[in-house]
Amino acid sequence: NNLLESARELYATVSMPLRVRLSYRDDSDAYLGLPELWKTAQEQLKNAVVANKLDYFEETGEAAFYGPKIDFMATDAIGREHQVATVQLDFVQPERFKLGYIADDGSTRQPVMIHCALLGSIERFLAVYIEHTAGRFPVWVAPEQVRVITVNQEPATVDFADKVYNSAKALGLRLMVDNSNESVGKKIRASEIAKVPYTIVVGDKEIASGEVVPRIRKDMAVMEVPLTIGIEQFLKTVANEAKSRVLKTSL
Structure with missing residues (x-):
């Protein structure tokens, strides 16, 4: 929830309305992990998006090989969508690297990794932002005010x-x-x-x-x-x- 709110606040600062793409796996063999884990993870991401009252749509075949994603999409001046921030669940890498932690009951459990890129590279963000504004920057951003x-x-x-x-x-x-x-x-x-x-x-x-x-x-x-x-x-x-x-x- 904190990551989703951070993304929303960040892009509100630069007046970039967002909608969320829930990126799921398809039926191909390009993904790692058990189908049951994928189903649970995809449901958890959707529940988080719904709980945060985000505008969203679902798309199969856009997941990473290690887990589903919440991709924040921004629209440019001529209506094209670009992915900006992303939050991704990864239940594959912790297993491959044999990661574990000690729970409150003393048992060893495997964590779920979260990949998060709120801005991505500054160059890519600026490219999308320039396309979004068509160069009509607000006065606080404009290189010449x-x-x-x-x-x-x-x-x-x-x-x-x-x-x-x-x-x-x-x-x-x-x-x-x-x-x-x-x-x-x-x-x-x-x-x-x-x-x-x-x-x-x-x-x-x-x-x-x-x-x-x-x-x-x-x-x-x-x-x-x-x-x-x-x-x-x-x-x-x-x-x-x-x-x-x-x-x-x-x-």
Whole structure:
């Protein structure tokens, strides 16, 4: 039960809904152990999944050679399923290695081994996570959380953008300043393609007022009405969102 709850909590943190595949043996000779043991083990796994109120389905032929599995399945952005966490019963290896323990009554008993991989390799997890989000990372995960776009390359504008950059870095934010000699529209489009959570445009108006109108990535937005907010308040809000691991904007 603790392992199942740990898997559920882990993937809830990164907002990856899961369903469980109960992976059973088929009738082939590819599996070790007595059929009676397999039947009991498969029933025990199913009982644990039902007791934890997990969404599940059963599939034969997906078990390991040494025992049945609880495989957690995540869906990517186009509906394909990928196995992520897994909990597996193994009653074969303890017998092959002659493992035993002393029970309370003094008798020697054979343990059941549990294989557990909640994350697997970090590379595989990240691959599935990227496919799940289609690169639209929440602000706390995004490699670039804010992009600052200048409306021109005037020294005053570039200096102001640099000040915003330094203020954001002081708050622990990850950002980039785009002061290239491109149109504002093209810069905004580039930020959208990069799936940056927040984009702000700075020019004479923003320098004078100290306020910006953040462009929020669509999947994070709550309201459609643009919000005008002080630059320092905006940066602090984004920093708090990153710290709190929110999925939707609070702006």
